[in-house]
Amino acid sequence: MSHVEIHRSHRVGWLRAAVLGANDGIVSTASLIIGVAAASTTHESIILAGVAGLVAGAMSMAAGEYISVSSQSDTEQADLALEQASLDQNPEFETQELAEIYEGRGVEPALARQVVEQLMAHDALDAHARDEIGISVNGGAQPIQAALSSAATFTIGAALPLLVAWMVPMDYLIILVALFSLVFLATLGVVAARVGGASMLVGASRVVFWGGLAMALTAGVGKVFGVVA
Template sequence: MSHQEIHKSHRVGWLRAAVLGANDGIVSTASLIIGVAAASTSHEGIMLAGIAGLVAGAMSMAAGEYVSVSSQSDTENADLALEKNSLEQNYEFEKNELAKIYEARGVDSELAQQVAGQLMAHDALGAHARDEIGISDTGNAKPVQAAFSSAGTFTIGAALPLMLALLVPENYLIPVVVLSSLIFLALLGGIAARAGGAPISVGAMRVTFWGALAMALTAGVGILFGVAA
């Protein structure tokens, strides 16, 4: 019977962007709604602020992820170009360099030379990208994927407190949005931890803590400026 291990590391790229987007969507929109509501703003004003926050936040997340991951991609491509040129100019030096890496990991010197030679004969640039630079097919930067994933999950996350604000009467709006958002955050943190192979309770607690802090601070700002007005 064949045995196949299912690793979690291949999920890091999209999982990071998805969790970050959904978390920001819930926290920023719920905090915005709570802050505006605490300032005794009308229901229409609360909804307008929430919708504006959703649109601006989704675009900001997409742009931020695209620029950030594009920069990472540019760096990776520059390193690969440099390594490709070095392989063309100094093949034997690069082979010895790769063998030294394997030796440092515990491989016998003679065997390390054989492994380096065989890997480079198969795919020299791929071997150096993986073992010297640390670039792999599962972890390389994907700007467009990160941007769409982050913007999409931000929109989904932001829609949750926004729908509650639309449906719940003004008298109950703040407590319902706070409680529901904390539940959403706990579920999100647990799901993300589960997908990444981490303890569910830890993932849920850290996301919930920062979300609660953000909502408490914005509520305080709303009350302060509402009283001042």
């Protein structure tokens, strides 16, 4: 019977982006709604502020992810170009350098040399990129994909407290938006932890704590400015 191991580390990239986007959407929009509501404004103004926060937040997430991932991609491409130039100019030096990396991991010198020569005959740049630089030639960052994913998950997260605020009576808006948002955050933490193979209790607790803190602080700010106004 073959032994199959299920690893979850390959999910880190997309899981991080999805959780970050949804978490930011819930926390920022719920906090904005609660802060505006605490300032004793109208229901229409609260919904308008929530919609504006959703649109601005989604665009900010998209722009931020695009710029960040583009910068990462530029750096990776520059490193690959530098490595390719070194392979063209000093192939023997690069061969020995990669062999020494394998030797440092416990491979015997003769075997390490043999492995390196075979890998470089197949794809020299990929071998050096993976084991010397720590990146993949074919697995580079995707700026547009990251931007769209972040914007989409932020929008979904932000729509949840906004929908609650739209449906509930003004008298109960703050408490219900806060409670439902904490439930949404706890669910997000549980799902993310489950997918990542971590503790669901820990995953839920940390997002609920920071989300609750953000909403409490913005409610306090809203109260202060509402009294001043």
